[in-house]
Amino acid sequence: MSVPRLRITKVKKCFGATQALRDVSLVVGSGEVHALIGENGAGKSTLMKILSAAHSADGGEIQLDGQVFAPATPLEARSAGVAMIYQELSLVPHLSVEENILLGREPQRLGWIDRSERRRLALAALAKLNQQHLPLKVPVNQLSLAQQQMVEIARALVGSPRVLIMDEPTSSLTQVDTKNLFEVILRLRDSGVSIIYISHFLEECLELASHYTVLRDGESVGMGRMTREALPGIMRLLVGRELSEVYPRVPHSVGATLLEVTQLRGVLKPRNVSFQLRAGEILGIAGIIGAGRTETLRALFGLDPQIGGEVKLRGSSCNRATPRAWLQKRVGYLSENRKEEGLMLGRSISDNLLLSNLHPCATGGFINRRRQDRLASSWMSTLGVKARNSAQNISDLSGGNQQKVALGRLLHHDAEILLLDEPTRGIDVGSKAQIYQIIGQLAAAGKSVIFISSYLPELLGVCDTIGVMCRGTIRTIRPAPEWTEHSIIATAIGQDEN
Amino acid sequence: GAGKNLTIAVIPKGTSHEFWKSIHAGAVKAKLELEEQGYKINLIWKGPLREDDRDQQIAVVENFVARRVDGIVLAPLDSRALVAPVETAQSVKIPVVIIDSGLKSDRYSSYIATDNYHGGQLGAEHLANMLNGNGKVILVRYQVGSASTEEREAGFMNVMTNKFPSIQIISQNQYAGPTRDSAYKAVQDLLNRYGKEVNGIFAPCEPVTIGIMMALRDMGKAGGIVKLVGFDAGTQSVEGLAKGDVQGLVVQNPMKMGYLGVKAIVDISQKKPVEKKVDTGVQVVTKENMDQPEKRDLLYPPLDKYLK
Amino acid sequence: MKTEHQPILDEQTRRVNLQQVINLLGPFLILAFVVMFFAIIMPGEVADTFFSAYNFKLILTQTVVVAIGSIGMTMIIVSGGIDLSVGSVVALTSVLGAVLIKSGSSMGMMILAVLATGGLIGLLNGVIISVFRMTPFIVTLGMLGIARGLTKRLADNQTVNLPDIALPSVGLLMADPDPNGYFVAPGIAVVIDLAIIMALVLNHSVFGRYIFAIGSNEATARLCGVRTRLVKLSVYTLSGVFFGLAGLMQFSRLRQGDPSTALGIELDIIAAVVIGGASLNGGTGSILGSMIGALTMAVLRSGSTQIDWPNYVQEIIIGTVIILAVGLDKWRQSRGRQ
Amino acid sequence: MKTEHQPILDEQTRRVNLQQVINLLGPFLILAFVVMFFAIIMPGEVADTFFSAYNFKLILTQTVVVAIGSIGMTMIIVSGGIDLSVGSVVALTSVLGAVLIKSGSSMGMMILAVLATGGLIGLLNGVIISVFRMTPFIVTLGMLGIARGLTKRLADNQTVNLPDIALPSVGLLMADPDPNGYFVAPGIAVVIDLAIIMALVLNHSVFGRYIFAIGSNEATARLCGVRTRLVKLSVYTLSGVFFGLAGLMQFSRLRQGDPSTALGIELDIIAAVVIGGASLNGGTGSILGSMIGALTMAVLRSGSTQIDWPNYVQEIIIGTVIILAVGLDKWRQSRGRQ
Numbered sequence A: 001m002s003v004p005r006l007r008i009t010k011v012k013k014c015f016g017a018t019q020a021l022r023d024v025s026l027v028v029g030s031g032e033v034h035a036l037i038g039e040n041g042a043g044k045s046t047l048m049k050i051l052s053a054a055h056s057a058d059g060g061e062i063q064l065d066g067q068v069f070a071p072a073t074p075l076e077a078r079s080a081g082v083a084m085i086y087q088e089l090s091l092v093p094h095l096s097v098e099e100n101i102l103l104g105r106e107p108q109r110l111g112w113i114d115r116s117e118r119r120r121l122a123l124a125a126l127a128k129l130n131q132q133h134l135p136l137k138v139p140v141n142q143l144s145l146a147q148q149q150m151v152e153i154a155r156a157l158v159g160s161p162r163v164l165i166m167d168e169p170t171s172s173l174t175q176v177d178t179k180n181l182f183e184v185i186l187r188l189r190d191s192g193v194s195i196i197y198i199s200h201f202l203e204e205c206l207e208l209a210s211h212y213t214v215l216r217d218g219e220s221v222g223m224g225r226m227t228r229e230a231l232p233g234i235m236r237l238l239v240g241r242e243l244s245e246v247y248p249r250v251p252h253s254v255g256a257t258l259l260e261v262t263q264l265r266g267v268l269k270p271r272n273v274s275f276q277l278r279a280g281e282i283l284g285i286a287g288i289i290g291a292g293r294t295e296t297l298r299a300l301f302g303l304d305p306q307i308g309g310e311v312k313l314r315g316s317s318c319n320r321a322t323p324r325a326w327l328q329k330r331v332g333y334l335s336e337n338r339k340e341e342g343l344m345l346g347r348s349i350s351d352n353l354l355l356s357n358l359h360p361c362a363t364g365g366f367i368n369r370r371r372q373d374r375l376a377s378s379w380m381s382t383l384g385v386k387a388r389n390s391a392q393n394i395s396d397l398s399g400g401n402q403q404k405v406a407l408g409r410l411l412h413h414d415a416e417i418l419l420l421d422e423p424t425r426g427i428d429v430g431s432k433a434q435i436y437q438i439i440g441q442l443a444a445a446g447k448s449v450i451f452i453s454s455y456l457p458e459l460l461g462v463c464d465t466i467g468v469m470c471r472g473t474i475r476t477i478r479p480a481p482e483w484t485e486h487s488i489i490a491t492a493i494g495q496d497e498n
Numbered sequence B: 001g002a003g004k005n006l007t008i009a010v011i012p013k014g015t016s017h018e019f020w021k022s023i024h025a026g027a028v029k030a031k032l033e034l035e036e037q038g039y040k041i042n043l044i045w046k047g048p049l050r051e052d053d054r055d056q057q058i059a060v061v062e063n064f065v066a067r068r069v070d071g072i073v074l075a076p077l078d079s080r081a082l083v084a085p086v087e088t089a090q091s092v093k094i095p096v097v098i099i100d101s102g103l104k105s106d107r108y109s110s111y112i113a114t115d116n117y118h119g120g121q122l123g124a125e126h127l128a129n130m131l132n133g134n135g136k137v138i139l140v141r142y143q144v145g146s147a148s149t150e151e152r153e154a155g156f157m158n159v160m161t162n163k164f165p166s167i168q169i170i171s172q173n174q175y176a177g178p179t180r181d182s183a184y185k186a187v188q189d190l191l192n193r194y195g196k197e198v199n200g201i202f203a204p205c206e207p208v209t210i211g212i213m214m215a216l217r218d219m220g221k222a223g224g225i226v227k228l229v230g231f232d233a234g235t236q237s238v239e240g241l242a243k244g245d246v247q248g249l250v251v252q253n254p255m256k257m258g259y260l261g262v263k264a265i266v267d268i269s270q271k272k273p274v275e276k277k278v279d280t281g282v283q284v285v286t287k288e289n290m291d292q293p294e295k296r297d298l299l300y301p302p303l304d305k306y307l308k
Numbered sequence C, D: 001m002k003t004e005h006q007p008i009l010d011e012q013t014r015r016v017n018l019q020q021v022i023n024l025l026g027p028f029l030i031l032a033f034v035v036m037f038f039a040i041i042m043p044g045e046v047a048d049t050f051f052s053a054y055n056f057k058l059i060l061t062q063t064v065v066v067a068i069g070s071i072g073m074t075m076i077i078v079s080g081g082i083d084l085s086v087g088s089v090v091a092l093t094s095v096l097g098a099v100l101i102k103s104g105s106s107m108g109m110m111i112l113a114v115l116a117t118g119g120l121i122g123l124l125n126g127v128i129i130s131v132f133r134m135t136p137f138i139v140t141l142g143m144l145g146i147a148r149g150l151t152k153r154l155a156d157n158q159t160v161n162l163p164d165i166a167l168p169s170v171g172l173l174m175a176d177p178d179p180n181g182y183f184v185a186p187g188i189a190v191v192i193d194l195a196i197i198m199a200l201v202l203n204h205s206v207f208g209r210y211i212f213a214i215g216s217n218e219a220t221a222r223l224c225g226v227r228t229r230l231v232k233l234s235v236y237t238l239s240g241v242f243f244g245l246a247g248l249m250q251f252s253r254l255r256q257g258d259p260s261t262a263l264g265i266e267l268d269i270i271a272a273v274v275i276g277g278a279s280l281n282g283g284t285g286s287i288l289g290s291m292i293g294a295l296t297m298a299v300l301r302s303g304s305t306q307i308d309w310p311n312y313v314q315e316i317i318i319g320t321v322i323i324l325a326v327g328l329d330k331w332r333q334s335r336g337r338q
Ligand SMILES: Nc1ncnc2c1ncn2[C@@H]1O[C@H](COP(=O)(O)OP(=O)(O)OP(=O)(O)O)[C@@H](O)[C@H]1O
Pocket: A015, A016, A018, A019, A020, A038, A039, A040, A041, A042, A043, A044, A045, A046, A047, A087, A386, A395, A396, A397, A398, A399, A400, A401, A426, A428
């Protein structure tokens, strides 16, 4: 057998007392898409960050095309042909789209930037993703999360990487964009690039990858060819049960209208969004990138200005209510952007979990530490958050576990209406099922949920009703059983019968 | 404009010490007198924001040159830094009268000031005489680069070392800094170290005098146990003198400087001759002689009469 | 699986506690280092007076103004802000105190007015910062000039002196009641009490938790229903009251109103807070640490004067210690992680 | 799909372009406002001399030191840092210049040494900040003390005066060559040239873009292969050279080495940069804006002196304008968004 493109042997990594990687081995051939699978906190991102030199390994060896590969800086890794798309968005907010795409490898003459060449290269990279319409000169902090994700992917495509690492690239993409991305991945594979693909969507892995490796608790516990037959085995390694339980149906009934939104308008988006949310209803919202789903919730929840329209909660008007007012009415919001907005990354898990509702652990304005720790710990075990204890800094947690804490906050707040923006982003298969279960139980208890997701199967599997957004407005709302993946996509891109 | 309608800028080193208030009062006194004689004087009182900022004082002078005032009375923060703007003023025919502190140039119209070196000498002699020519003394310096106080310090050191060899100077390199608070802290620390042995202290200006006085009171060494000779008359230092916590003040005549400065500008505008150098005098005031009328005028200048 | 993790978890918990302890100790280490440094290099007779109870009291008294300022500044820095106007506010309030006493107002009235003025300026800063969302650095830089100007106006550009009879009562707060004994000036007791109270508020109250939350991530705090504007406003106002109190102490110490006092004191205060373990990015900091930081600065100042170093040596050494102290803290924390 | 996105995206681009233009205009608006304010309130004869060519040259000369400092500070602030040691570095280098000339060194040697010293201190700041990852605020606060101490040591605690024959050549840079004509001091020309060069570097060179990238998101910049440490180090070193140059100008203006000069000038410089549109969080700022900011501050100072306001009014007004200018900028930007 020829030398593999990448060989990782017995790599170890500790963060303080946390042994993130105990013993990981992985082999990737050239022109191969390799799926890296594992539950939240298994160590996938850590392993990949070692490859791209964002972290350094404590032990083990990595070989790239037969040569020992031990990059000291991300620059070295990149020059050696290892490109990476990070799980948490990493863009430079004040620089423009083209500047971000070519950051670190600007075309230059004697230190001066060659602008037309930069434009050409950036457009070429975006064109591979069918995103050449993105505004090149706009600072990326004015783009939506999904658009930013596209910019980040485009950046990894610049130059000619030998190994391309993608850490959950689709977690904030819609189906259409995912399709585009897959085409690119397959094209790159065919040109000989090795791709390590991390995703909690096993179907994606099945569609793309030829081989897989499963990580658990920092060890590689299984590997092989990625076939449909291998799935049950993988699932057992991951969650220890069968795939069929993924969308548990909790029986619940839908009651009277709670929240009524008419002609809601924001600065650019949403444009005249109207919908109703009834007690015990799970309302899904689908749409492509930039459709304005996030904007709708933000304008509703008072995070962005509401320019027009009418919002009524239980018949009384709530226009331009502040987040605090909504929370007092037991309406909670889960942000899609946990890094910038969702979490306080410098603080402990318990601070993050309990912040919106400190009453249960406070007397007379002062907090009782013991009660606080007990409360936080109980939520952590309910949600299966993998961490040392409730005092651990949340930035030490894996992406999925952070997401669980963010969701846990709404549960702790005991919200009647939950506005969830991509709640399962980056969550592993096992925990996803658990979250669907929780959402179902909430509905059964008469609470209402708005569920934004870019992953249509989960919308179809969990929601009672689904609205599809297109260009800032909700095109159609129908009961979930009346939708199919195909009809949702058609509506979302404006190609339905209307 | 020429004739009897004059705009005169008086530029002190700073604005927040009583010393400068006295100069201001003197200038106003001159203005009032001149107005009785039929002049119309627009007196501008403007100093730099901080007492040690040469650059700002240069800018102030430059700005008045740009404004083409009829004359400038200046207490230069620095003997050399202010040379260039003063020469610029003279070259566009704006007369400049220097007060209080010297200027290393002869292109000014008149220099009206105290002999600071002599003041320091007087202070040293007074302190040494009180100590009968022996003992341990401390000199607390004021600030780096302030010409007038440095001259006083030099005069003090000169007399002490040359004339009184059996007096030991146990500390002379600590600077008190610009405010009473900084002086107070520095002196507290100094006295904690030397409090047991020191017999006399000299302060080259008012904030330092008061800092020392407060620290001595704290330690129970005020009232003559440690002899204190200060410089300049301010409300608190004069009060200290009256109470016996200060054993002597070297006093100048700031009102006279302000008064003569403005007068000189007017004389120049009327093409009258002015003297190139005027000494406004310096003397030691003690508790015993402070009630003499001519000393009273120095210790209690009639500020209220002229300022508002 | 659970039982499997248990031993590791225990060790981890222990480590965390250890690290917390180390973090708390950090500022003490620096103070101990400075004290030891002086103990070693001071010649015998100087050391005798330096390490005396009297001098200890003296240093404590000299710390009071900076320490009170640090309490307010800690809150502000933890909330992610900064306040450069402290020096001017201290000057303004101390001059106000003098003007009031001079014009015959009672001590109680004066104290009330001084604290209220501090709070008012804090409120103004807070309103501009939180309502108009402007950078605290710039707002308070502007306020630095404004308050200093007002001070000079109020003092009519000269020191405000008091009648003799007023002096003892004015000086009471900062006067050593007994130069040969162990009783300290009332001002010191006030600082200690306030530090304890504010440490409790910052660490154990809901309000304190909100301050940390805002400093850590304001967007999240807002999303969690924290009234970020109100909290920030309260932080600046409350801190303003502390700065007013610092002005009162300064007034009591000088027994006169000096419009040029406390120039640049904000830098000392910020240094004290940062030596005490706070980060200027917000979200971390402790009152205890800041107090130790303030004491460290005071010991350094006092020691270098008593050892009779020229002032420039003193400036160089204090600058170096500020950098070393914070560097040490950094190093300690990164060690604690590994 | 493509056609569908077009309108919104185009609108985005247009908006951004518009906003950029508004951002550039911002500082000019503030300057215009200040000038107009003086035009309105100045009595006739004062206005005549204030709005004269001679006074314009004078104001430009008074801007030079702050303007050169702002060029360096803009780089630092854009990179997400701050430098509080500027005043001390200006003092140190101007004293060094005087000491060298006094000891008979040539002008060329002296200029070289002054710039190198500025660069060296910048390098030192840069090493501590980038290698040991310490907060710039604290590092440069420490350096403020260290450099000021060194200055006093170097100057032997007094002003360093030059022999008379040296004065004309030393003063050349900042001397008005022709008080009645339109030629300006060479220092002004130097500032203008440097500002243009550095604006080009910041906006069009790879180095410049890296500075923005680091200020905007350092972690990402590093992951993208930007040598963040090297870039930060270079930024502080290069800025240090600028501060050295500012010291040279100050020396040329004072024609002596004054160890207490330029105290607190860093706050003026920071204010100029922020008035010019930079954010203290890093990632935004422009040289042109900072130059206008510096000019605005100088016009304010000069105007308030000539109009014959007492100092306290001047302090209050400048403080207010700083807040208003930045607030106006904020308001303009938020309007631009909508
Ligand atoms: N900087 C850090 N400090 C301390 N612990 C860390 C740090 N980064 C990761 N960890 C720990 O390492 C383990 C592995 O994390 P990692 O991010 O690699 O998981 P992951 O497999 O990518 O999970 P996810 O699917 O949720 O993204 C987790 O237990 C996490 O808590």
